[in-house]
Amino acid sequence: ETQQEAIRAAAEAVADRLEAEKEYLTELDSAIGDADHGSNLARGFRAAADAVKDDTESTPQELVKKMGVTLISKVGGASGPLYGGSIMSASQTLDDGVTAETSVAFAEAYLEKVKDRGDAQLGAKTMVDALTPAVHTYKKSIEVDDLPPLTALAKSTAAAERGVEFTVPIRAQKGRASYLGWRSVGHQDPGATSTWFIMQELLSVAD
Numbered sequence: 001e002t003q004q005e006a007i008r009a010a011a012e013a014v015a016d017r018l019e020a021e022k023e024y025l026t027e028l029d030s031a032i033g034d035a036d037h038g039s040n041l042a043r044g045f046r047a048a049a050d051a052v053k054d055d056t057e058s059t060p061q062e063l064v065k066k067m068g069v070t071l072i073s074k075v076g077g078a079s080g081p082l083y084g085g086s087i088m089s090a091s092q093t094l095d096d097g098v099t100a101e102t103s104v105a106f107a108e109a110y111l112e113k114v115k116d117r118g119d120a121q122l123g124a125k126t127m128v129d130a131l132t133p134a135v136h137t138y139k140k141s142i143e144v145d146d147l148p149p150l151t152a153l154a155k156s157t158a159a160a161e162r163g164v165e166f167t168v169p170i171r172a173q174k175g176r177a178s179y180l181g182w183r184s185v186g187h188q189d190p191g192a193t194s195t196w197f198i199m200q201e202l203l204s205v206a207d
């Protein structure tokens, strides 16, 4: 399997999963937002998968960039530029394709972009709360513990899940959920949840 084929397979798996979780993500967003996160992401990631489906010319970097560009135009809302813009920007780290080293650089660049664009710190009850422990765990697993990328991704995905759980008892400080103030407490963040679902699919495709 080439890297391009792996990327297309991952894109399909993510699109299928978000389609399957559409109602659930929308239910989470209806509690603390405007009930569109599921449809935003299902629509966007389906379009992103379709955009790379028959593309056998592009490099791995170009495929990932194309998905980011498609997400920006198809997702909308707060999560469109966060997901799409950050994927697009982080694709710059994939000059040499996808290796253990470039995947760490991609993950770090992605997290930095999300924080940059959204201006959300850890604990603001956003996707940053799933991403931060996931990216730190991935980097440490590869660079310090010298684990194989698949093992690192499994640990990272488990860290994302704990990040999702961490969003439940805290108060939202960014995005629509922040308008609710203390009433956002007790609800799980939709964007942290979708981030974790996407990581689960990347893990299952890599496995």
Ligand code: ADP
Residues within 6 Å of the ligand: 029, 033, 034, 036, 037, 040, 041, 076, 077, 078, 079, 080, 082, 114, 117, 118, 119, 120, 125, 126, 127, 128, 174, 175, 176, 189, 190, 191, 192
């Ligand atoms: P919208 O809120 O515009 O309807 P979505 O429902 O698609 O967009 O996405 C909501 C999710 O976006 C939230 O659950 C949260 O994780 C994420 N989000 C919102 N604002 C920010 C921000 N400033 N920084 C990081 N993530 C954010």
Ligand code: MG
Residues within 6 Å of the ligand: 029, 033, 034, 035, 036, 037, 077, 176
């Ligand atoms: Mg919403």
Ligand code: MG
Residues within 6 Å of the ligand: 034, 036, 077, 078
């Ligand atoms: Mg919206």
